[in-house]
Amino acid sequence: MAITLNSLHYIYLMFIIAIFLFMIFKKDITILCVVGIFTLGIFATSSLSSAITGVFNSFALAITELLGTILIISLITAMGVILNKTGINETMVHPLTKLMRTPALAYWIIGISMMIISLFFWPSPAIALIGAILLPAAIKAGLPALGVAVAMNLFGHGIALSGDFVIQGAPNLTADGAGIAVGEVLSASIPLVAVMGIVTTTIAFFMIKRDMKNGSLSLNKSDYDLNDSDREFYNLISPKLRKIFSLIIMIMFAFDIFLMYKLNLQGGDATALIGGTALSILILITIFVRKKDASSLVINYIVEGFTFGFKVFGPVIPIAAFFYLGDSGFIKVFGEVLPKGSTGLVNDLGIYLANSVPLNAPIGATTLTTVGIITGLDGSGFSGISLAGSVAKIFGIALGRGTATLTALGQLAGIWVGGGTIVPWALIPVAAICNVDPFELARRNFKPVAIGLVITTILAMFLI
Template sequence: MVELTLLHWIYVVMVLVILGVMIMRKDTIIPCILGVFLLGLAGTKTILGGTKAVFDSFIVAGTELLGIIVVISCIVAMSKLLEEIGANRLMVTPFKKFIKGPDIAFWFIGIVMLLVSWFFWPSPATALVGAVLLPVALRVGLPAIGVAMAINLFGHGLALSTDFVIQGAPTITATAAGVPVEAVMVKGIPLFFVMGIVTIITAYIMLRRDMKNGKLEKPMMDETVVEEVQETRGIAKFAAFLVPIAFLLDIVAMVMFQLRGGDATSLIGGTAVLIMIIICVVEYKQNALDKITQYIRDGFMFGMEIFGPIIPIAAFFYMGEVSPLQAVLGEGALPAGSQGILSDMGSALASVVPMNRPVAASIEMVVGAITGLDGSGFSGMSLAGSLAKVFGTAIHGSIPVLAALGQIGAIWVGGGTIVPWGLIPAAAICRVLPMDLARRNFIPVVIGLVVTTIVAMFLI
C-alpha cells in the first residue's frame, strides 16, 4: 500500500469541508478553489506554485468538460431558433389528440417530456412541453400541479439522470470516476429505471389518491388559460420535419457504427449545428450569417451559465486522479506506485475500515443527494464519481455502478425535483408554487432513492 502524503490528507479534509458547505446549502466554489490552492502549495511547496495550480486546474477541468459544454450550447442554440420560427410547437402539437383524460395526460406529458429532454435538454424542453400541453391537460381534468410533477419527474429527474443522448451527466461522473462513459451508462441502466419507475409510479398513485379525495382544488388557471393559436408558417413545417428525421438518423448511425461517448456526442452536436445553418439559410436568406451568430451566442451564454460554476468544482475533484494532478503539479507530485489520491485513499480505507457493499452504496447515495442540495445536480457529480472510485477500490466492487448511483442521487435531488430552488422552471411554466411541487415530489423521490440504493447493493 502506498504511503499517504500531505496531498492525500488535504484532499480528504477539503472534501469534508465541501460536504459541510453543501449541507448548509451554500455554493462550494470558494472551498474547491481553496482546496486546489492548498494541494498546489503542498505539491510545489511555494505560494507561487499554489497560485498557478488554481488556474491550471481550471484549464484541465475545462478541457475535460469542453465537449459537453459545446454540445449543450449547440442544442440550446438550435432550440432557440426552432422556438422563434414556431417549429417547436408544431413538433409537439400532433400529440394533443392522444390526451383524453387526466391519467393519459400525466403519462403522455411525462413521456413526451422524457423524449424531448433527451435530445434538447430539460430546461428548453420544460418551456416547450409545458406551453403546448398544459392547456390540454387542464381541460381534461389534470391539475396544474400534476402537469408540473410529470414535467419535473420525467424531465429533470429521469431524463437528466440518464442523459443517454447528449451524455453530459455520465461524462462528468465517468471522468471523475476514471471509467469509460459507456460503462456508467450501461451498468447504471437497472438503477436508472428502478429509480424512475418507483418514483414516478409512487408520485402518480399519490396524485390520483388526492384527486379522488378532493384534496386538490381546481386551480383558477384552468378557467383562464387560453391556448395560443399561431399561424403555421412553411419554414416551421420544414423544420418540424427536418429535426426529428435528422436525429432519428443519428440514432440509426449510433447503432450501425457503434458510436458511444464522445463520438455520439459529436454526432448530435454536429447535427444540431448543420440543422441551424440549413434553417437559417432557408428562413433568413441574406441575413442568415448574422442570425446564426445570434443563436450561437445565445446557446453558448446558456452553456457557460450552466457550466461556468461547475468548472472550479470539477477542477478540485479531478485532482484526485493521476493525470489531472500531474498535469497541474508535475510528474513527481505523487509518490512512486501511487494510483492517484482517490485510489490510494480507497486502498487505505479498505485496510482499516470494514467497508462492505451496503455501506458503500448507502454512503454513495447519501453523499450524492447532499451534493444536490445546492439545486445544481451537475455540481455534485464530480464528487459522486470520485467517491465511486474510492469505494469501488475499497470493496473491489463495480465503480461504474457506484458512479451511476451517486449520479442518480445528485441529479434527482439537485437537478430539480425536491429542492424548491432547483425546480422553479417546471413550477413557473405551470404557475404553481415551487414549495408545493417540492412537497409533492419529496416522498416519491425519497422512496425511489431508498429502493434504488437497496438494488445497488446487489449489483456492485
Template sequence: MGIELLWIHGVYVLFVIGIILVMVLRKDTSLISIVGIAILGFVATGSVTTAVGGIFGSFIYAITELLPTILVICIIVAMSHVLTDTGVNETMIRPMTHLVRNPTLAYWVIGIVMMVISWFFWPSPAVALIGAVMLPVALRAGLPAMGVAVSMNLFGHGIALSGDYIIQGAPTLTAKAAGIPVSDVISASVPLVIIMGVVTTAIAFWYLKKDMKLGVLASPKETVVPDAVFTSTRVPLSDGVRRSLAGLVPVLFVLDVVAMFAFDLRGGDATALVGGTALLILIIATMLAHKQSGLEQVTTHLIQGFQFGFKVFGPVIPIAAFFYMGDSGFNKVFGEVLPQGSHGIVNDLGMALAQTIPISKEIAALTVSAVGVITGLDGSGFSGITLAGSLAQLFATALGAGVATLTALGQIAAIWVGGGTIIPWALIPAAAICGVDPFELARRNLYPVAIGLLVTTIVAMFLL
C-alpha cells in the same frame, strides 16, 4: 504510505469534507474548491507560485475535459431557440396532444413526451415547449396544473437528465471523475434509472389520483394558465416549411441514434455526432426563417446558447477542477510530483480504506447515494456529481469491484435531488410555466423521490 503522501491525501480528504459541509449549508462551493486546489499544490510542490498557477491550470484542465459536453449543450439550446421561435417545436409535438383524453393519459403522455424531448434538447428548453403546447390540453382533459408540473419534473429533470443517454453530459462528468469509460456508466445506469423512474412516477401518480379524489388539488377549470405559456417570439415561416422541418428534426436525431449503434459510437464520438446534427438543424432552420438576415441570426442564436451553457457550467468548473486533482489531473497540472508508488489520490485512499476499514456493498451504496443527495442540495444537480464519481472510485477500490454501478448511483441521486425535482429554487421554471407554487411542487415530489432513491439504492447493493 510516506509522510509526504499522508499530507497530500489528508488535505484532499479535509477539503472533500469541507465541500460536503458547504453543500449541506446550501452555500456555493467555488471558493473552497479553489482554496483546496491551491493548498494541494503547495503541499505537493512547496512552491507558492506553482500552487497559484495550479489554480489556473486546473481550470484549464477541467474546461478541456468538459468542453465537448459544454459545447453540445450550448448548441442544442441554441437550436431549441430557433425551433421554438419558428413554431417547429410546437408542430413536432402537437400530434401527441390527440392522445390526451383523460387525466391518466395526460400524466403519462406528457411525461413520456417530456422525457424524449429532454433526451435530445435537455430539460430546461423542453419545459417551456411542453408547457406551452400540452398544459392547456391537459387542463381540458382534467389533469390539474400541479399534475402537469409533477409529470414534467419527474420525467424530464428526473429520468431523462439522470440518464442523459443522448447528450451524455452527466455520465461524462461522473465517468471522468471515477476514471472509467462513459459507456460503462451509461450501461450501469440503465437498470437503476428504470427502477428509479418507475417507482417515483408511479408513486407520484398514486398521490395525484388520491388528492384529486379528495378534492385537495384545484379543479383544472379553476386553474389560471399563466400568460407566459402562450407568449413567445414568432418568426414567420410557411406551414409547409414548418411541417417539413418538424419531420426532419426527429428523423435526423433518430438516424444519429441508429448510427451510434451501427458504428459503435460512444462518449465523445456520440456527443460530436449529436452536436454536429444540432448545429446543421440550427443553420437550416435559421436560414429558412430569416433569409437575408440569416447569417447574423445564426450568430445570435449561438450566443444565446453559449450564454446558457456557461451559466449552467460556471459553478461546475471550480468543483470539477478540484475533484480532477484526485485522479490523473493532479500530475498533469502540477507535474509528476506525487511520490513513487502513488496511483492517484483517490486510488491511494481507496486501497488504504480497504486495508483498515471493512467496507461492505451496503455501506458503499448507502454512502454514495447519501453523498449524491447532499451534493444535489445546491439545486444544480451537476456541481457535485464529480464528487459522487470520485467517492464511487474510492469505495470500488476498497471493494475490488462495482465502480460503474456506484458511479451511476451517485449520479442518479445527485441529479434527482438537485436537477429540479425537490429543490424549490431548481424547479422554478416548471412551476412558473404551470402557474403553481414551487415549494408545493417540491413538497409533492419529496416522498416519491425519497422512496424511489431508497428502492434504487437497495437494488444497487445487489448489482455490486
C-alpha cells in the same frame, strides 16, 4: 498493495469532508474548492507562485474536460431558439395533444414526451417546449398544473437527466471522476434509472389521482394563466412546411440514434454527432426563414446558446477543477510531486481504505446514495457529481468490484435531488412555466423520490 499517505492525501480528504459539510448546511462550495486547490498547490510545490498558477491551470483543465459537454448544450439550446421562433416545435408535438382526453392520459403523455425531448435537448429547453404546447392541452383534459409540473419534473429532470443516455453530459462527469469509461456508467445506469423512474412516477401518479378524488388537488383559475411564447418567425413558414421540417428533424435525430447503435458511438463521439446535427438544423432553418441576414442570426442564436451553456456550467468549473486533481489532473497541474508508487490521490485513498477498513455492498451503496443527495443540495445537480464518481472509485477499489454501479448510483441520487425534483430553488423553471409554487412542487415530489431512492439503493446492493 500497500500505500503510504502523506500530507497531500490528508489535505484532499479534509477538503472533501469540508465540502460535504458546506453542502449539508446549504453553503456555496466554489470558494472552498478554490482554496482547496491553492492549499494543495502550496503543499505540493512549496511555491506561492506555483500554487496561484495551479488554480488557473486547474480551471483550464476543467474547462478542457467539460468543453464538449458545454458545446453540445449550447448548440442544442441555439437550435431550440429557432424551432421556437418558427413554431416548428409546436408542430412536432401537436399530434400528442389529440391523445390527452383524460387527466391520467395527460400525466403519462406529458411525462413521456418530456422524457423523450429531454434526452435529446436536456430538460431546460424541453420545459419551454412542453409548457407552451402540452400544458394547455393537459389542463383542458382536467390535469391540474401542479400535476403537470410533477410529471415534467420526474420524467425530465429525473429519469432523462439522471441517465442522460444521449447527450451523456452527466455520465461524462461521473466517469471522469471515477476514472472509468463512459460506457460502463451508461450500462450500469440502465437498471437503476429504470427502477427509480418506474417507482417515482407510479407513486406520484396515484398520489395525484387520490388528491384529485378527495378534492385536495383541483383545477383553479391560475392554471389557465399561461404565458405566450415568442413566435417571431411563425408567419414566415406555412403549416405544411412546418410539418415537413418537423419530419426532417425527427428523421435526422432518428438517424443519429441508428448511427450511434450501428457504429457503437458513445461519449464524445455521440455528443459530436448530436451537436453537429443540431447546428445543421439551426443553419438550415435560419437560412430558409431569413436568407439575407441568416449569418448574423445564426451567430446571435449560437451566442445565446453559449450564454446559457456557460451560465449552467459556470458554477461547475471550479468544483470540477478540484475533483479532477484527485486523479491524473494533479500531475498535469502541479507536475510529478506525488509519492513514488502513487496512482493519484483518490486511488491512493481507495487502496489505503481497502487495506484498513472492512466494507461491503450495502455500506457502499448507502454511502453513494448519501453522497449523491448531499451533492445535490446546492440545486445544480451537476456541480457535485464528479465527487460522487471519485467516492465511487474509492469504494470500488476497496470492494474490488462495483465501481460503475456505485458511480451510476451517486449520479442518479445527485441529479434526482439537485437536478430539479427536490431542491426548491432548482424547481423554479418548471414552477414558473406551470404557474405553481416551487415549494409546493418540491413537497409533492419528496415522497415519491425518497421511496424511489430507497428501493433503487437496495437494488444497487445486489448489483455491486
